[in-house]
Amino acid sequence: MRFAYSSVQTRQEAGVLFAALDAGRFPPEGVKAAKRAINNLTLPDQANLRSDSAMFLDLVSLPETRERLDYLASRGLHTPGELERDLGKAVAEFR
Structure with missing residues (x-):
């Protein structure tokens, strides 16, 4: 449960x-x-959860989102380290 x-x-x-x-x-x-x-x-209503998930997937597929994710991944996204400890700073540095 x-x-x-x-x-x-x-x-x-x-x-x-x-x-x-x-x-x-x-x-x-x-x-x-x-x-x-x-x-x-x-807990969220299941219908709202599905709607939010669909919106997230739509946004992640945008070229500018992919560009940012690639930038962050090349600097250590999803691995323990400085980027994960200060993700806000890394996002702000993206140009």
Whole structure:
């Protein structure tokens, strides 16, 4: 089951909460209901998700987008390093 963060502030807090839930400290039906309620409030509607995905694919196929992605890939996109740590700077430097 997918689960989105609600008022939990950090991944560590979420991990503690999930460990407590999975350890059986709460009734299973209550846990399922709570997860379902949070998912209903926080996860996108599937139709919107498909629409956003289609728009993304359309934009990625544009020549100017491909040019930028090639530029970033040649400088280390998707690999650990300086570009990934400061992606905004690399995007701003593109000419």
